[in-house]
Each structure stands twice: as structure tokens, then as C-alpha cells.
Amino acid sequence: MTSRTAVVTGASSGIGEATARQLAAQGYHVVVGARRQDRLRRLADEIGATALPLDVTDDESVRAFTEAVDGVDVLVNNAGGAHGLAPIAEADLDDWRWMWETNVLGTLRITKALLPKLISSGDGLIVTVTSIAALTTYENGGGYTSAKHAQGVLHRTLRDELLGQPVRLTEIAPGAVETEFSLVRFEGDAERAAKVYQGIDPLVAQDIAEIIGFVADRPARVNLDQIIVKPRDQASAGRFARRG
Ligand code: 8X3
Numbered sequence: 235m236t237s238r239t240a241v242v243t244g245a246s247s248g249i250g251e252a253t254a255r256q257l258a259a260q261g262y263h264v265v266v267g268a269r270r271q272d273r274l275r276r277l278a279d280e281i282g283a284t285a286l287p288l289d290v291t292d293d294e295s296v297r298a299f300t301e302a303v304d305g306v307d308v309l310v311n312n313a314g315g316a317h318g319l320a321p322i323a324e325a326d327l328d329d330w331r332w333m334w335e336t337n338v339l340g341t342l343r344i345t346k347a348l349l350p351k352l353i354s355s356g357d358g359l360i361v362t363v364t365s366i367a368a369l370t371t372y373e374n375g376g377g378y379t380s381a382k383h384a385q386g387v388l389h390r391t392l393r394d395e396l397l398g399q400p401v402r403l404t405e406i407a408p409g410a411v412e413t414e415f416s417l418v419r420f421e422g423d424a425e426r427a428a429k430v431y432q433g434i435d436p437l438v439a440q441d442i443a444e445i446i447g448f449v450a451d452r453p454a455r456v457n458l459d460q461i462i463v464k465p466r467d468q469a470s471a472g473r474f475a476r477r478g
Contacts, residue, residue: 237263238261238262238263238307238308238355239262239263239264239265239303239304239305239306239307239308240254240257240262240263240264240265240306240307240308240309240310240450241264241265241267241303241306241308241309241310241344241348242254242257242264242265242266242267242310242312243267243268243288243290243309243310243311243312243313243340243344244267244268244290244312244313244314244315245266245267245268245274245277245312246266246268246269246270246273246274246277247270247273247413247414248312248411248413248414248415248439249312249363249408249411249413249439249442249443250266250268250310250312250313251277251439252438252439252440252442252443253310253312253439253442253443253446253447254266254277254281254283255277255281255443256440256443256444256446256447257308257310257446257447257450258281258282258283259281259447260447260450260451262307262308262450263283263284264281264283264284265283265284265285265286265303265306266278266283266284266285266286267285267286267287267288267290267299267313267344268287268288268313269287269288269289271285271287274287286299286302286303287299288313288344290313290336290339290340290341290343290344291335291336291339291340291343293343296343296344296347297347299344299347300344300347300348300351303348303351305351305354305355306348306351306352306355306358307352307355307357307358307359308358308359308360308361308450309344309345309348309352309358309359309360309361310361310363310446311341311344311345311360311361311362311363311385311389312363313336313340313341313344314333314336314337314340314341314363314381314382314385315333315336315337315415315418315419316333316375316377316378316415316418316419317329317332317333317377317378317418317419317421318377318419318421319374319375319378319419319420320374320377321373321374321376322376325376325377326377329377330377330380330381333377333378333381334380334381334384336381337381337382337384337385338381338384338385338388341362341385341388341389342388345360345362345388345392349401352401353396353399353400353401355400356400357400357402357454358399358400358401358402359401359402359403359404359449359450360389360392360401360402360403360404361403361404361405361406361446361449361450362385362386362388362389362403362404362405362406363406363408363442363446364382364385364386364389364405364406364407365378365382365407365408365409366407366408366409366462366464366470366471367379367382367383367471368382368383368385368386368405368407369383369386369407369462370470370471372471372472373472375471378419386405386407389403389405390403390405393457393459400454402452402454402456402457402458403457403459404449404457404458404459404460404461405459405460405461406442406445406446406449406460406461406463407460407461407462407463408437408442408462408463408464409437409462409463409464409465409468409471410430410431410434410436410437410464410465410468410474411436411437411438411439411441411442412431412436412437412438413438413439416428416430416431432476432478433474433476433477433478434465434467434468434474434475434476434477435465435466435467436465436467436468437463437464437465441463442463445461445463449461
């Protein structure tokens with residue numbers, strides 16, 4: 235039984251929740267952070283994790299969270315998401331601000347805050363869940379792709395800056411994963427969200443969680459730098475093989 239501690243952000247649903255379950259099953263002491271406390275506590279009770287309130291866009295919340303965590307071996311930067319799907323010409327500044335705050339500055343805030351603990355663990359690991367949107371652009375996706383690119387650059391820069399320190403860094407860049415992602419992007423429009431995954435066999439949160447579990451359990455010498463994972467039915471951000 236490992237006594238390693240893993241922090242998972244955005245853990246109240248989707249990839250974050252599945253990752254928390256996966257790491258708990260692998261014997262990690264998991265600290266789950268998210269804004270939605272009711273869901274988070276239910277999850278924590280179920281898997282024997284510690285639930286702490288966390289809003290990665292808020293300095294004070296990140297400070298309190300960091301203080302409450304004794305030691306950290308693994309940080310999974312999962313909090314983030316998309317708001318809207320609009321051409322640049324019609325960009326909603328508030329949507330852009332939200333995406334940059336959560337994906338980019340949120341990752342920066344929590345990573346910076348937990349970095350001393352990750353280094354002093356002697357074998358730290360930072361997994362950042364970006365997206366294929368961190369590697370490509372697509373029409374109407376500028377707010378999200380630019381935020382994901384910036385988040386990816388932050389993560390990859392840290393890989394360089396931490397060279398020589400006992401911290402591994404893995405970027406996971408998923409394509410279409412059926413979670414609440416599209417529901418959030420389309421502000422609760424379930425019909426529009428469902429269309430994103432219509433006629434394809436999308437990835438599910440557990441697929442990503444198992445990859446993170448695999449990454450976490452590699453020996454300290456093994457750094458999986460970047461993992462791109464898409465459904466078989468998806469060739470690129472905009473190309474899907476849809477049935478029916
Ligand atoms: C989600 C994947 O293709 O909608 O991160 O940008 S995509």
C-alpha cells in the first residue's frame with residue numbers, strides 16, 4: 235500500500251472524479267478539490283478521500299487549500315473547461331476571461347502553490363490535462379484553443395525549468411471525452427451538447443483516469459512527457475467518423 239498523496243483539481247465530476255476514484259483504487263491518499271462541495275463530499279466518503287473546497291481562480295481559496303494539505307506527491311491539474319463556441323469576430327470577452335482564468339491562471343496558481351511540496355516529496359508528479367485544443371486550432375474555438383495552448387506552454391515550460399529536480403511532468407491531451415464538458419461549453423443546452431458525441435464512440439472519463447493511473451505508477455526515472463488520446467472515431471479536432 236502506497237502512502238503517496240495525490241491532489242486532483244476539478245474532482246467533482248468527469249475526468250477529475252474518475253481520476254480520484256482510480257488513484258484511490260491504486261492506494262493513493264487522494265485529496266479532492268472543487269467548488270461543488272456536496273458532490274465532492276459524497277465522492278470523498280465513497281472512496282475514502284479528503285475533500286477540500288478549491289476554486290483555482292481564487293488566490294485565497296488556493297492558499298487555504300495548500301495550507302490544509304500536508305504533503306503532495308502527485309498533482310493532477312484537471313480543473314478547466316470551455317465556454318462558448320464563437321468566431322473571433324463575435325468573441326465574448328467574459329467567456330475568454332473565464333477560460334483563461336480557469337485553464338491558464340488556475341493551473342498556474344495551484345501548481346505554483348504546491349510546487350515546494352511536490353519537490354520536497356522527493357518523487358513528485360504533475361499531470362496536466364490539456365486537450366488536443368492545446369496542439370491545434372479550430373474554427374470558433376479560439377478562446378478555448380488559445381487558453382489550452384497557454385496551459386500547455388505553462389506545463390511544458392515547467393518541464394524545462396524543473397530539470398534536475400525530483401518532479402516528473404506529464405501532459406495529457408484528450409480529444410472528445412463525453413463528460414459535462416460540452417454541457418458547460420453550451421451553457422446547459424443538453425441537446426447541443428449531445429450532438430458533439432452523436433454517431434461516434436467517444437472516450438469516457440475512465441479512459442483518461444486509467445492513463446493517469448498508469449502514468450502515476452511508473453518508476454521515478456520514467457517521464458511520459460505528452461500523451462495524445464482520441465477516440466478511434468476522431469482524426470483531428472474537427473474530423474469525426476459519424477454513423478447514422
Ligand atoms: C476537448 C476537445 O476537440 O472539443 O478538450 O477541443 S475539443
